Amino acid sequence: MSLNYEAPTVSQALPVIMKDLLEYGDEVGSRNGRVKELLNTQIVITDPVRREVLSLNRKANVFAQIAETVWVISGRNDIEWLSAYLPRAVDYSDDGETWRAGYGPRIRAWEDLSVHGHRTHDQLRYVVETLQSDPLSRQAVIAIWDPAVDTTPGKDKACNTFLQFQSRGGALYLTVNVRSNDAMWGWSGINTFEWSTLLEMVASILGIRVGELVFNIGSLHLYEPHWDKARRLEYEDVKHRNIRFNPGRNITTLEEVDGMMD
Secondary structure: OOOEEEEOOHHHHHHHHHHHHHHHOEEEOOOOOOEEEEEEEEEEEOOOOOOOOOEEOOOOOHHHHHHHHHHHHOOOOEHHHHHOOOHHHHHHOOOOOEOOOOHHHHHHOEEEOOOOOOEEEOHHHHHHHHHHHOOOOOOOEEEOOOHHHHOOOOOOOOOEEEEEEEEEOOEEEEEEEEEEEEHHHHHHHHHHHHHHHHHHHHHHHHOOEEEEEEEEEEEEEEEHHHHHHHHOOEEOOOOOOOOOOOHHHHOOOHHHHHHHHO
16 A cells, blocks of 8 residues: 655654554565555655654654764765764674665765776765756756665665755755655654755755655555554644754855765
8 A cells, every 4th residue: 555645844744654554554574573564655745954853752863863964964884983873873784884885975975886997976966066057957866776785685775775856946856765664763763854954955055945855665664663652653843942953054065064074
């Protein structure tokens, strides 16, 4: 079964998605136990800069979200630094030192072993320069799935596989294709946070506003240990809370993005 969702924020979408996963999701097996699963789901977040998870009983660690987001966008995949904020990071590493499918190097330093010899490509720079040159381009894409690595055995394989940025009507839109998404730790735990931040940064560099963040998810699922927690989630409309991580407001170049880890 597939469902489509549209909401202003991740916090408003999350309780609805969890309820539907529990009610309509098919129960299937996985390498990590039973899951409730929806196939071919689309989620549209219309105000993605409000990226804080304010759902009651979710208790997302915003410090870990900020750390992993900066870690990815700066091009890193080393475990030692990330583990200080995300202790379970080592569980997804084959060698205890890196995530072999870490998004950072694939976005910022894709390894090219073609006929031209060894070189790397900064796909984020390509996106920025492409849209600066032609704002209506449909070629501002970032590939994350690497068949040379992700088709071989290993603990870590890219779940988010493809990003497409599109500039229309003075706004920047980002579409994220995902092969496999855990709704608790993946989609709400980090993916909406990291990709909304990247969207905001690129929009700021281009001098346009932030548009919608869209997820096309092949398998959206919820692991059995999270089923009880998912039933207790509610949207927390707390107007006096003003948690913000909006670095794009002051970023005008990629060099400023690269300086975030300094």
